Amino acid sequence: MKTATIGYPRVGTLRELKFASEKYFEGVLSKAELQDTAVLLRKTHWQMHINNGIDFIPSNDFSFYDNMLDTAVLLNVVPKRYSSLQLDPLEEYFAMARGYQGLNGDVKALVMKKWFNTNYHYIVPEIEDDTEISLVGTKPFDEFLEAKKMGIVSKPVIIGAFTFLKLARFTGNKTAIDFTKDIIVAYSEMLKKFNDLGAEWIQFDEPALIMDLTADDIALLKKIYGEILLAKDSTKLLLQSYFGDLRDCYQEVTTLPFDGIGLDFIEGNHSLELVKHFGFPADKTLFAGVVNGKNIWRNNYSQTLLILNELKKTRATIVLNTSCSLLHVPYTIKNEGFLTDEFKKHFAFAEEKMGELADLKKITASNTPAEITEYIKNTRLFQESRFCTDVSVQAAVSSLTPEDFVRHPAFHKREKIQKAVYNLPLLPTTTIGSFPQTAEVKAKRSVFKNGKITAKHYIKFNKEKIAECVALQEKIGLDVLVHGEFERNDMVEYFGECLNGFLFTQKAWVQSYGTRCVKPPIIWGDISRSQAMTVDYIVYAQSLTKKYMKGMLTGPVTILNWSFPREDISLQECALQIALAIRQEVLELEANGIKIIQIDEAALREKLPLRKSDWHCEYLDWAITAFRLVHSGVKAETQIHTHMCYSEFSDIIKDIDEMDADVITFEASRSDLVIIDVLNRCGFKTAVGPGVYDIHSPRIPGTEEIKEAILKMLKKIPREKLWVNPDCGLKTRGNAETIPSLQNLVDAAQEVRRSLQL
Template identity: 65%
Template sequence: MKTSIIGFPRVGELRELKFATEKYFRKEISAEELEATGKELRKKHWQLLVDQGIDFIPSGDFSFFDTTLDAAVLLNIVPKKYQALQLSPLETYFALARGYQGASGDVTALAMKKWFNTNYHYMVPEIDDDTELKLVGEKLFTTFKEAKEAGINTRPTIIGPFTLLKLATYHGTKQAVDFYEDAIIAYAQIFDRLAEAGCQWLQIDEPALVLDLSPAEVQQFKNVYQKLLVKKSTLKILVQTYFGDVRDAYKELIDLAFDGIGLDFVEGRKTLRLLEKYGFPENKILFAGIVNGKNIWKNNYKETLTLLEKLQSFGEIVLNTSCSLLHVPFTLVNETGLTKKVTDHFAFAVEKLTELNDLKQIIANKDENQPLLKANLDLFAQERFSKNDHVLQQINALTEQDFIRVPSLTERAVVQKDTLKLPILPTTTIGSFPQTNEVKQNRAKFKKGEITEAQYTEFNKIKIAECVAFQEGIGLDVLVHGEFERNDMVEYFGESLDGYLFTEKAWVQSYGTRCVKPPIIWGDISRSNPITVAYSTYAQTLTDKPMKGMLTGPVTILNWSFPREDISIRESTLQLALAIQEEVLDLEANGIEIIQIDEAALREKLPLRQTDWHSEYLDWAIPAFRLVHSKVQPTTQIHTHMCYSEFADIIQDIDNMDADVISFEASRSNFKILDALKAIDFQTQVGPGVYDIHSPRIPSVEEIETTLRNILSKLSVEKVWVNPDCGLKTRGVLETEASLKNLVLAAKKVRGGV
């Protein structure tokens, strides 16, 4: 039995790619030096997979920003406005990813959305009616050749035509079906070139097959591959799916001439039942996703072996990860701060390679008393999660009234208007201000014990005072303290809650060069002491304007943590909601009149199939948010923020969160959400982000003014707030200050004409 993985983390064990890419952005290294870093990392990772005994080693899963963007560039899906810049190929690539503002022109970045049900973000390809989809790139072939020259025969991987065209945005009259024939020609050319280069297998990722598919879409998928697979020649094709089961297309999938089919047995609830009901072809290899590629807990070998015993009756099997290991940290080796008693329960990317080999060896040796199996059985026989009886009693005592805020939204709006006395089109930011090297160094010194807590706090207070003075100086209406004490919007709160564990270098790529370090839920969650109150109340003493208290909501904290597997995510989220509720009430008691509870990741755990949305998620996720703020006074204004997902189809549920103000990412999605807000007569006040903070561009006053007028053509002026589309933590100081000055000026101009 052979082993395989779908993909591997690409930023490097110590985020080498992130740092090299950011140096390139700052013009501290050349394109050639950046390429050299990429080549060095690829070679290192391939050799690691060889040394770990992995039989099917992917290439093409490496990217300087995003593999969906790589596929678009490979296939000439580059809008004319980017081509017109006449930049180098690498500069054009980064213009698509980050936007560009320079001598060659001024363009915004492509839209960015969540990758299925993960915290990874992909760049959305843009297709115009005159887009000529054709093979123009070389990356897929050069990386395969690069590995081969290193003595490693890899399996190249590329996103498939069905998923690529389904995820794209179309500007014009044409849709995906109009580009299938061109895609077939282009992918057939990929087949030919790889076969000529000596490639044996090609992995084509089609994760869109786990979504709800109409009969017409299933037929389109079938038509594409019926035409394409006759052109594969000597090349063997693996179609790889992940994040769920393929119930809508399983019968069509197994009838097509694929040589291997990759199925997810971790998140695919119906995957095994599909095999048992419809069988699996003898002439195909089943790449069985049995090692979880998204969570960090050790694999339960006994349960997996029981599953594999059933699967072996279906023919040849390759042991596989459930999805790319991109979604977990690189290795446990660098986690010196956690005890062995703790780390014995974890498996990061490198350790999951070991699990695949362990299972391979155990299957080869049927003796149940062998050491590998016995050690795993002993591990899972241990009690590992710590319980808190008080928290469990609180959960059990919750009633329907605990999730309802009174008075109504409309009545509260009147009270808050009188209390806060804000102008129409009030201006604010989403919360964080740039985390400069000075800010990061202060935090690092404190964590290392190089400065005292008093010194650390005093530095933060100086930065807060500077931040408040700047906001007052440019005329923002609702201020924030800047969050200079926070490393990450989830990790910071996790560090202050009981029941969490933290890592040192367990970074996971979120998008481009942005990496996060998700905390780990180890036990029942509770709050022992106030978390944000001191800094928020200090900031309020510096101004007469409203100061927002800044919190992260329970659903986002859960979704951006590595969750327990012994209880439901619903129960963990309710525990978090009670803890954050205590923080909300403390902020209110200390004079903070506006409290923002961010739910940036609300949609992240939304089931991929719409039929499961409410019963499995929204019916408890929305009430969990309401639980956080249900006890505040009518005068306290509750804000929330959401970003980089498609919210239009759950917009009514978002309105039911019963916040007073909701800010959305909207700039990168061309403000499509406005139509959805208008269609349901959205009751909550709303702040559609008026410019994209994930790009280094500085929007002009005129640009923001035009955006605001477009917003007001669809929403009532009484309901609109003016803000950037996300926090400013990752941006530079100069671009941040210039952009916010333009935002305030634009708001005042529009306000004066209303």
């Protein structure tokens, strides 16, 4: 069997792309130097595939920001507000991703959303009624030729036409069907051009096919590819799916004249069943996603062989593949100096997963796979005990009763009590939690972790930064304050470091969006809390002000979803373990006089099944109850906040209301506040703070812009239920943007407040 990967991490083994891009944004690095970095990263990426004997090597999986944005530019899908800026093409590209504020104008960035069930964020293409979809870009062809110079006939990776139209945002009266003809022409031209360049295979990524599909969707799919495939010559075409199975369109896809079909056998719960029931065309190549592209545990070769043996019965040609792009895992385990071999032998990052593909290729080529050294070693690994259980934690979870998940008194009674206790002004202003993590803050954390300063020195520094942050917020005029989170490297990693049951890496970075990378902790064993995690800093911050200070915590579902989870226990059990630990922190904050506590659940939606027809799987039941367990023991006057961002929340609004928080803040600025209509329709009871400006863009929103957003909200949200805040934490921004943005936010809120009181 041959081997393939769907895509590869593009930020570099040590985040070279991140640092080069940020220097470019700062004007320190030239465009040519940025391009040189990209060339080097692509060459390294391709060479690693060669070194591991990968047969189908991807190209065009690299991006300066996001592949959906790349595809939009390739297809001339550039809204007029960006093209009218008359910027250099690369500057225009970044303006769409990050917003633009300069001599040529002032525009917000395009909408950003979560990429299916991952923590990666994509830029949503925006198609206007007069958009002329056509093949105008050259990026995929340029990178194909770049690989060809290295002697590699790569497999170009393109977002498929169906997925592109399904994920795009249509701003006028037209819909996807109105642009079908043009996109067919563009993709047909693409096929012809690749054929002329000598491409042997092209990969069209179609993850949207694993969603719920209507009859109209399937008709659109057949129309698009029924015509695009007419342009196919000697170049072979692979339709690649991932993140699930093709149960709604398996027969339609397998009857279309694709040369290869990629199926996910990790998250595709029904993929093997579909192949066994309907068969697989013997004249097509099956790209079998059997190596997990999203988690970091070693592949169990004996389990994988069971799948492959079933697939062999189809008599189709099989290519060993990753389940999805390796973009979602870290680059390599080789950089991890702190983890001992006792732990590292259980993990496979992107480079190691290519090694697993090579192992499986060798094993499947043998008539006696059980005698192959790699197979024997892998079998022994999975027979070992990891010594990761804690019977006291398991007992605590087992002893939970329904009453543990219910907060008393009911919301409407708490709401009245809290209004009397807090006496906050109309439209109270606050932030989501973090303040800018400056170079000074990062440097101090680094020297502390490296043992170059004492804990006493580090705590003193953080308290100085907290004092500065509190003074700044009071000067700006915010109503409810935060301590700034200067002690935290990441909203999940920090809590993982404070809890038992987690492992941590040094350089295992994963791209979240653009230049933002995260280092997910690894859940190794049962989770518990042995000491306070935030209490000292929060109580200190409260001592500096008479205003209310929010205790800032990350919720159990987000900690779980933004970590690499165990595969030996259920996600539900793991979430409840974390919830019990965070609950202890909540109660200790309350006991120390902290009256407002924010428990962020930014990732609540990520593990929700992608098909609505699968929502009966109980994910929401245990995710919502895990959150309720965290705060069910607090007093009526303690106000519980939570925050969510960059996901499609509209269809689970009623479930979110069942979290029984007192205040919920949402990302809303990039999505034109559309969530407000949904809140209104559902009779949402919780007080809300839809973000009034986008913190993922460097542009500074004006007072009038924020005021307009608040007034728009007030048309549909009762004034007594509306909070005013940015749409996310501020750690990735600089003080130069943050301070004037927050001042404008406060000024806008106060102006609206005065007008309402008049």
